[in-house]
Amino acid sequence: MTQLDLAVRAGTTQRHLSFVETGRSLPGRSLVLRLAESLGLSLRERNALLDAAGYAPAFAESGFDDPRLRPVRHALGQVLAGHMPYPALVAGRHGEVLAANTAVEVLTEGAASELVTEPINIWRLALHPRGMAARVDNLSVWGRHIVEGLRAESVRHPDPQLDDLVNELSGYLPALVPAAEDYVGFAVPLRLRTVDGPLQLITTLTSFATAVDVTLAELHLEAWLPADEGTAQILRSRVAASTLGQSR
Numbered sequence: 001m002t003q004l005d006l007a008v009r010a011g012t013t014q015r016h017l018s019f020v021e022t023g024r025s026l027p028g029r030s031l032v033l034r035l036a037e038s039l040g041l042s043l044r045e046r047n048a049l050l051d052a053a054g055y056a057p058a059f060a061e062s063g064f065d066d067p068r069l070r071p072v073r074h075a076l077g078q079v080l081a082g083h084m085p086y087p088a089l090v091a092g093r094h095g096e097v098l099a100a101n102t103a104v105e106v107l108t109e110g111a112a113s114e115l116v117t118e119p120i121n122i123w124r125l126a127l128h129p130r131g132m133a134a135r136v137d138n139l140s141v142w143g144r145h146i147v148e149g150l151r152a153e154s155v156r157h158p159d160p161q162l163d164d165l166v167n168e169l170s171g172y173l174p175a176l177v178p179a180a181e182d183y184v185g186f187a188v189p190l191r192l193r194t195v196d197g198p199l200q201l202i203t204t205l206t207s208f209a210t211a212v213d214v215t216l217a218e219l220h221l222e223a224w225l226p227a228d229e230g231t232a233q234i235l236r237s238r239v240a241a242s243t244l245g246q247s248r
Contacts, residue, residue, distance in 0.1 A: 001039075009038035029055045042157050043217045061214035064098050072216060073099070079221065085239035086232075087201075088223035094161055095123040098219070103239060106194055107132055122222065123150065123165065127172040137191040137198075140177045145188055147173065189227045196234045200227035 001009075007017040011034055019025035027035070032053045036046040047057035062068050080088050080101040087107055089100035097120040108116045112130035115121075125131040127143050136142060147169050154162045189200040201224040211217035226232035 006035070006038055010034040027053060029053070033058060040156075043211070043214045045157060047214065059212055059214050059217075062216070064092070064215060064219075066215075069213070069216065076221065083223050085235045086224055086226065087235075088221065089122060090219060090221055091122050092215075093159070093218040094165060095121045097122050102242065103235065105242075106192070106199070106235065106238065109194060110135065121165075123169060127169050129172060132192065133172060135193040137193065138188070140174045142188055142190055143169075143173045144176065187227075190224065194234070196238060197230070199231045199234060201225065201231065202227050 003017055003021075004014045007014040010017070010031065012031060016025060020027045020031075029050065032050055032055060033046065036049050041049065043059040044061075047059055047061075050057055060068075064073070076090050076099060080090070080099060083103075084101055085103055087101065087103040087105075089104055090098045092098055097118075107122075107125065111125060111132065112128075115125045115128055115131045123146060126136075126146060127133050127139075133139050133143070147166060150162060150166050150169070154166060187202050189202055192199045192201060204223045204225060206221040206223070208216050208219060211219075226235060
């Protein structure tokens, strides 16, 4: 993006923006916010830019259990319950699991205790040799989709903690073995072995596009859908058996 492009997007002149860059002019708070929006910065980065310019943050950062997010937690709980019998969870920026439905047991099955002890990191659970990775038949392809997605996110929004996680997860991946059969015509499925049989799952990610709270903006809902009827039947049967066992 040229200086002129940025100036036009932010509703200012190239001359004024040049003065801001060289320190000859101090930007007003509204200009800082317009520049941040024009550059596609995250809410966390926008607060940091405001702070660097000497202004107070514009966006609150609530804890997930903050009373102000109670309506969000309630809505997410309904979404998680409504996604049954398929697994779904809510995670933070670095993959920390904040809420999940009971169907996620298919993901934690057989995992080492340290990987399923809070705080659980869904990406570490997915790719660690003592986590899901031992049961993923297409780990080299599917795992790289996770790592490359996180690496792209870290490029867009630099974050040392995310960089460390990407480096860790990269070390868990085997050599790439591309194969046409790793696709189901429209996506790369998670091919997961379970005690009830093999599953093919498609991953979906949902975020809050209009959030004005840092925590809410960094949340994502990760849900898995069956890629075939066999998978759907196994997941339905697992949940039905679990419900029956609890009612006895």
